[in-house]
Amino acid sequence: MAKSAAIELKNITKTFGKVVANKNVSLTAYRGEILSILGENGSGKTTLMNMISGIYFPDEGQILVDGQEAVIASPKDAFKYKIGMIHQHFKLVDVFTAAENIVLGIEEGKYNLKESISKIREICDKYGFDLDPEKKIYTMSVSEKQTVEIVKVLYRGADILILDEPTAVLTPQEIQKLFAVLRRMREAGKSIIIITHKLNEVMELSDRVAVLRKGEYIGSVNTAETSESQLTEMMVGEKISLNINRSEPKDPKDRLIVENLECVNRMGVKVLSNVSFTAKSGEILGIAGIAGSGQRELLEAIAGLQKINSGDINYINPKTDVVENLKDKTPRQIRDLGVRLSFVPEDRLGMGLVANMDITDNMMLRSYKKGKSFLLQRKEPKNLAEKIIEDLSVVTPGVSTPVRQLSGGNIQKILVGREIAASPKLLMVAYPVRGLDINSSYTIFNLLNEQKERGVAVIFVGEDLDALIELCDRIMVIGSGRITGIVDGRTATKEELGVLMTKSVNESEVSNNG
Amino acid sequence: MAEIKDKKHKREPLFHLVKRDDMKWWAAWLIRIAAILIGFFLVCFISMALTKESLSSIIETMYRGVFGRIEMGSTKMMWRYFQKTAILLCLSIAVTPAFKMKFWNCGAEGQALAGGLAAMICMIELGNVLPYPLLLLVIVLSSIVAGAVWGVIPAIFKAQYNTNETLFTLMMNYVATQIVKYYLYIKGGGSNKINPVAEGNLPVIANNEYMLNVIIVLVLTLLVFIYLKYSKHGYEISVVGESQNTARYIGINVKKVFIRTMILSGALCGIAGMLLVAGTDHSIDTNTVGGQGFTAIMVSWLGQFNPLVMIIMSALVVFLNLGSAKVADSCYLNSSYADIAVGIVILLVVGCEFFIRYQIKFRSTKKEVHV
Numbered sequence: 001m002a003k004s005a006a007i008e009l010k011n012i013t014k015t016f017g018k019v020v021a022n023k024n025v026s027l028t029a030y031r032g033e034i035l036s037i038l039g040e041n042g043s044g045k046t047t048l049m050n051m052i053s054g055i056y057f058p059d060e061g062q063i064l065v066d067g068q069e070a071v072i073a074s075p076k077d078a079f080k081y082k083i084g085m086i087h088q089h090f091k092l093v094d095v096f097t098a099a100e101n102i103v104l105g106i107e108e109g110k111y112n113l114k115e116s117i118s119k120i121r122e123i124c125d126k127y128g129f130d131l132d133p134e135k136k137i138y139t140m141s142v143s144e145k146q147t148v149e150i151v152k153v154l155y156r157g158a159d160i161l162i163l164d165e166p167t168a169v170l171t172p173q174e175i176q177k178l179f180a181v182l183r184r185m186r187e188a189g190k191s192i193i194i195i196t197h198k199l200n201e202v203m204e205l206s207d208r209v210a211v212l213r214k215g216e217y218i219g220s221v222n223t224a225e226t227s228e229s230q231l232t233e234m235m236v237g238e239k240i241s242l243n244i245n246r247s248e249p250k251d252p253k254d255r256l257i258v259e260n261l262e263c264v265n266r267m268g269v270k271v272l273s274n275v276s277f278t279a280k281s282g283e284i285l286g287i288a289g290i291a292g293s294g295q296r297e298l299l300e301a302i303a304g305l306q307k308i309n310s311g312d313i314n315y316i317n318p319k320t321d322v323v324e325n326l327k328d329k330t331p332r333q334i335r336d337l338g339v340r341l342s343f344v345p346e347d348r349l350g351m352g353l354v355a356n357m358d359i360t361d362n363m364m365l366r367s368y369k370k371g372k373s374f375l376l377q378r379k380e381p382k383n384l385a386e387k388i389i390e391d392l393s394v395v396t397p398g399v400s401t402p403v404r405q406l407s408g409g410n411i412q413k414i415l416v417g418r419e420i421a422a423s424p425k426l427l428m429v430a431y432p433v434r435g436l437d438i439n440s441s442y443t444i445f446n447l448l449n450e451q452k453e454r455g456v457a458v459i460f461v462g463e464d465l466d467a468l469i470e471l472c473d474r475i476m477v478i479g480s481g482r483i484t485g486i487v488d489g490r491t492a493t494k495e496e497l498g499v500l501m502t503k504s505v506n507e508s509e510v511s512n513n514g
Numbered sequence: 515m516a517e518i519k520d521k522k523h524k525r526e527p528l529f530h531l532v533k534r535d536d537m538k539w540w541a542a543w544l545i546r547i548a549a550i551l552i553g554f555f556l557v558c559f560i561s562m563a564l565t566k567e568s569l570s571s572i573i574e575t576m577y578r579g580v581f582g583r584i585e586m587g588s589t590k591m592m593w594r595y596f597q598k599t600a601i602l603l604c605l606s607i608a609v610t611p612a613f614k615m616k617f618w619n620c621g622a623e624g625q626a627l628a629g630g631l632a633a634m635i636c637m638i639e640l641g642n643v644l645p646y647p648l649l650l651l652v653i654v655l656s657s658i659v660a661g662a663v664w665g666v667i668p669a670i671f672k673a674q675y676n677t678n679e680t681l682f683t684l685m686m687n688y689v690a691t692q693i694v695k696y697y698l699y700i701k702g703g704g705s706n707k708i709n710p711v712a713e714g715n716l717p718v719i720a721n722n723e724y725m726l727n728v729i730i731v732l733v734l735t736l737l738v739f740i741y742l743k744y745s746k747h748g749y750e751i752s753v754v755g756e757s758q759n760t761a762r763y764i765g766i767n768v769k770k771v772f773i774r775t776m777i778l779s780g781a782l783c784g785i786a787g788m789l790l791v792a793g794t795d796h797s798i799d800t801n802t803v804g805g806q807g808f809t810a811i812m813v814s815w816l817g818q819f820n821p822l823v824m825i826i827m828s829a830l831v832v833f834l835n836l837g838s839a840k841v842a843d844s845c846y847l848n849s850s851y852a853d854i855a856v857g858i859v860i861l862l863v864v865g866c867e868f869f870i871r872y873q874i875k876f877r878s879t880k881k882e883v884h885v
Contacts, residue, residue: 331762345763350759351763357756361752366764369746375744375745376749
């Protein structure tokens with residue numbers, strides 16, 4: 001390749017405490033090309049890019065800009081090297097206009113908005129942006145805001161642009177518009193790095209793809225010489241055997257039937273559409289998917305925390321065979337209906353537990369209302385806390401330690417322990433082993449298996465495909481808020497799941513056989 | 515690679531802060547007590563510098579400002595001190611339930627004034643109509659209701675429209691003040707003042723007009739402590755305050771908790787207003803609460819939202835206020851001096867929390883050699 005290297009990373013390593021986010025990563029981005037960084041969640045894409053843009057500083061390794069070694073210790077340094085990053089979450093002042101946001105924080109030169117506006121218009125004309133510099137941010141759509149962010153970076157003279165999942169928030173039409181702009185920038189000799197996990201976009205847009213997996217650099221390929229299946233394989237890696245026990249489901253009966261569920265999030269974006277599936281007693285139903293594909297909303301909709309636009313959620317009470325529709329019910333109403341639903345949410349300390357309360361008080365969260373007394377009954381929760389500490393070997397100084405002081409694994413044991421202690425008939429767990437070491441992970445897997453054998457319907461949202469394949473009886477794949485497939489956990493392969501996960505919205509005309 | 519490592523070390527600052535979770539409760543209290551003592555002596559030294567008096571005479575003046583001449587058999591000043599402490603304490607425990615759910619009730623002033631006005635109206639309008647026990651009951655209930663209404667209005671708006679409770683409660687103070695002003699205008703007959711009313715005063719027990727106030731407030735303090743720590747309501751308040759997400763997750767109705775707790779908070783403020791009007795002044799003016807509703811916010815924070823600790827904190831704040839006012843008075847200092855003195859001590863007490871939460875770690879010298 002005759003192109004010159006714009007930025008080179010050499011043996012970059014970054015750790016956060018015990019977690020290795022990037023290990024020995026070396027990669028190069030050339031002038032006048034679009035490079036995609038591809039990887040699953042937690043593969044270290046964003047961390048790596050944050051090091052280039054000066055938000056983090058690498059523990060080891062070098063960054064070379066135009067062949068010269070660069071020390072990038074702050075976003076300001078990054079701009080010195082003409083590197084600009086467009087973050088997933090926009091950093092704009094709502095009450096300012098586009099132009100005001102774009103010039104904000106530039107210290108050199110005089111503050112002359114008129115001059116700046118004409119300069120902004122120049123940039124827009126050059127690359128084909130559709131932007132009114134005098135429009136206020138709060139009146140803008142998501143795509144317009146993104147345009148402001150990109151122009152902001154260009155205005156500061158960036159030659160190397162990093163975009164963190166730029167298409168996640170856009171409609172298909174807006175995506176095409178963005179791609180056209182990015183191509184024009186490539187022609188102008190800029191080098192563009194986009195972080196993504198959507199394979200079809202990678203194939204369509206980029207010249208080269210660099211793949212990361214679990215913090216390590218797997219390799220780079222030219223897009224023209226690769227295929228989606230090769231990329232999937234690079235992304236998910238070889239199958240690792242975890243040796244989790246998996247018994248055959250005993251006498252599975254329908255426990256939860258979700259039909260044509262549709263939800264809209266707070267921003268008014270549709271997060272779930274046409275979701276239908278059944279969870280059965282005595283089996284573990286896995287849910288796989290790229291993070292943010294609607295998993296959280298799905299579980300929260302079932303738990304009564306997410307507003308439902310249309311569709312039904314029917315719970316079949318195993319004792320009475322009465323069908324309860326959980327639609328438009330609050331968590332309390334759901335409990336009062338006799339629905340034995342336990343839920344381990346993704347956000348352990350922000351939702352499942354109260355970080356500043358001690359273990360006993362966290363045990364009471366579900367049961368504190370019991371009894372007629374006006375006062376709290378702390379004896380039972382305390383016994384339960386002691387039992388969980390003992391049974392799950394939680395490492396803690398005692399029951400009166402605030403849970404925030406415990407380690408991630410112990411926090412999760414407390415939360416899962418509490419939810420299981422409520423003897424559920426339907427147990428939903430979201431990313432229960434995220435951030436946990438191997439032993440704690442096995443403790444959690446065993447607990448889930450135990451519940452399954454007791455005839456509980458378990459819904460397990462996971463990100464580690466190996467674990468999903470070894471633990472679950474059936475795996476449902478969710479992509480962009482739709483179900484892209486339901487497969488048998490005993491025969492599924494990682495590649496199969498990977499393809500379903502990255503299936504784009506248009507093709508996902510449901511292959512629903514569950 | 516080694517070069518970059520050096521560059522990084524150059525960037526390491528002289529010291530950095532480490533959060534700590536492991537401080538023993540007694541060590542934390544030792545630091546707090548030390549901060550109070552340092553603040554107290556700092557005030558004394560500043561007083562010495564300003565007045566050229568000796569340390570012992572400053573302390574003596576302060577003592578006399580608070581307790582009067584007990585040695586000469588007069589306990590009047592001392593009871594006035596207890597009374598002022600009780601009112602501040604009552605307002606402090608009133609705002610605390612709201613604060614614990616992170617609802618910043620800055621309207622204790624207005625809620626107390628509303629309660630006081632309700633008591634005043636009952637005393638004037640019903641004083642000669644109802645028998646004394648019934649009159650007392652009506653006074654107490656109406657002031658509770660008035661305070662609760664004043665407190666619940668911002669809560670309803672917060673629950674329904676997510677308005678900012680700080681501004682809302684603050685503005686409600688001005689409304690209450692203006693209503694009292696208007697009442698003074700129609701009842702005061704030109705003087706805009708109401709002479710002390712003899713009817714409907716709280717009973718005097720043990721020959722002491724303040725004793726009942728103090729007892730009522732102490733009982734309320736204990737009740738609020740129990741309510742927050744041991745009741746189901748108190749538990750819900752804590753969960754809502756710590757994380758509304760968790761509250762929703764376990765099925766707590768957050769709006770209901772907002773409204774219920776603000777009714778309680780306003781009602782307690784209303785009682786404070788009633789104690790001021792029916793139990794102390796027997797009259798009302800726009801300055802009856804006198805800014806104590808705002809001081810109460812500070813006391814609640816200083817007491818770490820623990821009503822029992824607030825007993826000490828309100829006693830301390832009133833002590834400094836009265837004491838330094840006396841110093842200012844007897845040495846012809848500006849009357850703002852008392853506020854300055856209280857400010858100094860509070861600054862130290864609040865500031866010491868920093869050392870309880872963080873540890874300062876200095877750059878180790880080994881790396882210095884390396885650079």
